[in-house]
Amino acid sequence: MSGPTAEEVMTVVAARSVRDGQVCLVGAGIPAAAAHLARRVHAPAAVVVHESGALDVRLGDGPLTDATVADRALTHVGVGELYSTWLQAGRVDLAFLTADQLDLYGNIGSTVVGEYDEPTERLPGAGAAAEIAAWSGEVVVVMAHRLRAFVEQVDFVTAVGHGTGPLDRGLLGLRGRGPVRVVTDLGVLEPDPETAELVLTAVHPGVDVEQVRAETGWDLQVAPEVATTPVPTVGELAALRALRPARPATAEESP
Amino acid sequence: MPKIVELTAAVAELVRDGATVALEGLDHLVPYAAAHEIVRLRRRRLTLARSASDQLTDQLVGAGCVETLVFSRIAGPDGRPPARFLDALGNDWPAPLRIEEHTHPAMAARYAAGAARVPFAVLRDTGTDLPRHTPTVTTIRCPFTGSAVTAVVALVPDVTVVHAQRADRAGNVEIRGPVGMQKDSVFAARASIVTVEEIVDELDPAPGSVVIPGAAVTAVVLAPGGAAPSRVHGYYERDDAALRDWAEVSADRERFGAWLDDLVAAP
Numbered sequence: 029m030s031g032p033t034a035e036e037v038m039t040v041v042a043a044r045s046v047r048d049g050q051v052c053l054v055g056a057g058i059p060a061a062a063a064h065l066a067r068r069v070h071a072p073a074a075v076v077v078h079e080s081g082a083l084d085v086r087l088g089d090g091p092l093t094d095a096t097v098a099d100r101a102l103t104h105v106g107v108g109e110l111y112s113t114w115l116q117a118g119r120v121d122l123a124f125l126t127a128d129q130l131d132l133y134g135n136i137g138s139t140v141v142g143e144y145d146e147p148t149e150r151l152p153g154a155g156a157a158a159e160i161a162a163w164s165g166e167v168v169v170v171m172a173h174r175l176r177a178f179v180e181q182v183d184f185v186t187a188v189g190h191g192t193g194p195l196d197r198g199l200l201g202l203r204g205r206g207p208v209r210v211v212t213d214l215g216v217l218e219p220d221p222e223t224a225e226l227v228l229t230a231v232h233p234g235v236d237v238e239q240v241r242a243e244t245g246w247d248l249q250v251a252p253e254v255a256t257t258p259v260p261t262v263g264e265l266a267a268l269r270a271l272r273p274a275r276p277a278t279a280e281e282s283p
Numbered sequence: 284m285p286k287i288v289e290l291t292a293a294v295a296e297l298v299r300d301g302a303t304v305a306l307e308g309l310d311h312l313v314p315y316a317a318a319h320e321i322v323r324l325r326r327r328r329l330t331l332a333r334s335a336s337d338q339l340t341d342q343l344v345g346a347g348c349v350e351t352l353v354f355s356r357i358a359g360p361d362g363r364p365p366a367r368f369l370d371a372l373g374n375d376w377p378a379p380l381r382i383e384e385h386t387h388p389a390m391a392a393r394y395a396a397g398a399a400r401v402p403f404a405v406l407r408d409t410g411t412d413l414p415r416h417t418p419t420v421t422t423i424r425c426p427f428t429g430s431a432v433t434a435v436v437a438l439v440p441d442v443t444v445v446h447a448q449r450a451d452r453a454g455n456v457e458i459r460g461p462v463g464m465q466k467d468s469v470f471a472a473r474a475s476i477v478t479v480e481e482i483v484d485e486l487d488p489a490p491g492s493v494v495i496p497g498a499a500v501t502a503v504v505l506a507p508g509g510a511a512p513s514r515v516h517g518y519y520e521r522d523d524a525a526l527r528d529w530a531e532v533s534a535d536r537e538r539f540g541a542w543l544d545d546l547v548a549a550p
Contacts (some may be wrong), residue, residue, distance in 0.1 A: 035533070056310075080309065080461035094311070098460040098516045103491045106362075106462050107309070108391030116407055139384070144416045150369055152358035156387040157337075158411035190408035200410045275547075 029269075030259045036268055037232050038170055039065060040260040042124060043201045043268075044209045045168045050121040051161065053114075058170050059124030060273055068267045077114065079156065081105045092271045106167050111156060115163050118203055122163035124156055125207075126171050130184045132225050133196075134169070134189025134207035136161060137182030144184060151163045154186045158214040161187035165204040173212035173243045180246040190224035214240045216257065220249070230255040286454040286503055293476045293502040294320040298329075305332040305394075305440040306339060307468045311461045311516060313339055314446040316509030317478050321545050322346045329534075332437040332440055334390035334464060338529045342363035344380060345539050349379040353438070355390045357524045359533075360526045376536070384417050389435045391464050393419075396437035397471030406433045443472035446510040447495075448517060450479045451486045454497030460516025464495045469495055478506035480518050 031141075032040070039061050046066035052074055054060045062077045063123055064087055076085045082101035090096050098104070105114075114120055128151045129137035136157055142148035161167055167189075171177060189207045190196060197206050210217040214229035228240055229251045241248050260268075298321055299303055306314050318339050321329075328350045333340050336357035343349050345367030352368075359365045371380035385393070391406035405423075408431055414420045419436040445465040447458045456477045458465055469475045477495070482505050488494050497503075512522035532538050 044383065078461075080311065082461060094514055095516065098311075101491075104460065104462050106391070106466055106493070107464055108395050108467055109385060111388035111391060112406075130296050139412070144412075150364050150372060152357040152362060153354065153384060153412065154386040154413065155356040158386050158409040158413070159388045159406075161415065163408035185410070185412045191410070216294065227428070252290065281300075 029261065029265060033264055036261060036265065037184045038213055039268060040264045041070065041232075041257055042168055042170050043264070045209055045211070046071045046074050046122060048071045051077060051119060053077045053079065053120045053123040053164060055079045055124070055126075057126070057267050059095070059126070061268065062124060062170070064271055065264065065268050068271070069264055077110070077120065079107070079110070081107050081110050087271070089270070091273055092162045111159055117155070118163060118165070120163065121165040123160045123167050125160055125167055125169050125187070127157075127169055128152070129177055129230060130169060130171065130210065131179050131182045133191060133193065134210065134219060134224070135182050135185050135191065136159055136168055136169070136187040136189060137179070137184050138186040139184040139203060152153060154205070157187040159187060161206065162202045163204065164202070167204075167206055169207050169210040171210070173214040175239065175243050175245055178246070190219055194222065194224040214242055216241065225249060227251050228254060230257050232257045233259050255265055286497065286500070287452065287482065288502050288504060290316060290320050290478065290506055291324070292502045293504050294324055295475050297476055297501060298324070298326055298444075299441070300326055301328045302441040303330040303332065305438070305468045305472060307443065307464045308510070308513065309335040309461070309463045310521070311463065311514055312446040312458065312465065312510050313337070313513035314444050314478055314509065315339055315511060315513065316506040317444045317446070317476060317504070319399055319546055322347055323463040332438060334385075334387055336368070338365060338526060338533075341529070341533055342369040344368050344371045344442075345377070345533065346543055347377040349380060350378070351383060353383045353385070355385045355387045359530055360523070361530065365461065365530070367539060370536070379387040382507040383419060384413060385420060385435065386411065386413065389420060389433075390438070391467065392531055393435050393438035394464055394467035394471045396435070397439040398467045401437060403434045403436055406435065408433045438471055440468070440472040442474045442476060442501075444476045444478070445467045445469060446478045446506070446515070448479065448515060449481045449486060450477060450503045451483055454503045455486055456495040456497070456503065457486050457488050458495070458498055459489050463476070465494050466495055470499055475499065476500040476502045476504060478505050479503045479511055480509070480515060497532045
């Protein structure tokens with residue numbers, strides 16, 4: 029078997045964030061693959077809910093495709109019901125999000141770079157990111173680690189991560205722990221329990237800390253003992269490749 | 284008008300210049316055939332409501348049909364906003380585009396309020412910056428507890444257009460697989476057009492499928508393949524290559540113009 033690609037490493041590391049029995053809300057792409065991989069490897073009782081409204085999707089040994097997700101769902105609900113009676117009501121334990129911009133407090137900017145009315149770059153917009161970040165029990169952000177995306181402060185807060193510090197989520201009345209982990213193609217960042225600032229806690233094999241700092245737009249703090257991500261096991265990689273045999277591009281990598 | 288009609292007749296009658304038109308369907312059951320008929324009939328000054336905006340929105344905007352876009356996300360297969368939308372928003376080409384931006388849950392709540400004919404819907408406040416820029420969302424006090432909640436204005440389209448798998452001859456419609464916002468957006472509207480893959484004598488709904496009774500549907504149109512290049516569960520899969528190729532057509536005004544000419548000239 030060939031070694032893992034950067035995307036496969038991200039997917040495997042994201043999957044390891046899933047604990048058995050959690051209700052996981054996922055969009056297409058890496059998030060869906062990570063949640064279903066977790067079910068196969070270490071969290072068989074995880075309940076996977078897709079943003080399409082497919083509830084409790086059990087793929088068995090089958091591949092992850094639009095058709096299998098739709099066919100293997102316990103039921104389908106409209107997205108209004110999904111976002112209200114599941115997400116907003118607190119029935120989602122873990123959600124994966126992607127972000128166009130992320131800042132040092134884990135706030136997500138996916139609307140504009142620059143001013144809203146005269147943006148220097150128009151981004152795709154919120155989708156359900158604001159509500160997912162607000163109401164999921166915890167959030168794992170999965171995104172490529174690039175300087176233009178890792179900014180000190182997002183220009184537009186599409187979704188609140190930790191606001192401006194550790195107290196903000198409580199003050200705003202948000203549920204859950206917010207972003208507990210950011211998985212990139214270079215490593216893993218986690219919020220400091222005291223300050224809520226994202227700190228580098230692990231680098232992937234072959235990546236050094238300076239490389240991560242160079243792709244981060246703030247003075248990135250580094251944990252006293254930075255771990256090296258354990259390489260994907262043969263079992264993890266085989267299970268992932270069985271999930272995504274053809275790896276078709278997804279039409280909607282939506283948050 | 285009769286319940287089962289031709290596409291051109293339905294669009295000509297129900298989608299008028301200046302109307303608010305919802306076209307819903309996220310990745311699945313995207314009503315392309317109806318959207319293309321709107322382009323062919325050269326409808327103008329539309330307010331287009333399409334929560335998960337994509338290539339379909341890009342085509343209508345590029346063709347000059349849309350004055351205001353109501354949406355919650357706009358992205359192509361690469362995750363970026365498509366080029367015709369950016370050109371209209373940034374350069375007023377071919378016409379200025381106003382936007383009214385929400386989140387998916389807010390759009391769903393707006394349709395639900397419209398469907399129930401109440402003036403607004405209530406959500407919990409997430410702290411997003413969107414209310415600073417979107418006048419149809421604001422913070423209010425709960426009249427019972429005094430706590431702050433988010434209110435969004437009900438959305439009542441003049442017409443909602445969706446695609447579904449099947450309808451019977453009485454106009455009852457069945458949607459299988461992911462059901463999106465289709466049902467509420469149909470009930471929210473003053474009129475509705477449902478394009479379908481098949482018209483059958485009698486529906487035999489699958490467990491978990493959504494049925495929209497004919498009483499809530501103005502027009503049913505037989506349009507096999509009418510959601511391509513998106514997917515229709517049980518009928519056909521998404522055409523990823525066609526969706527990826529759109530980026531190149533959209534990126535260039537001349538190429539887009541040629542696409543538009545072909546579409547309008549097509550029988």
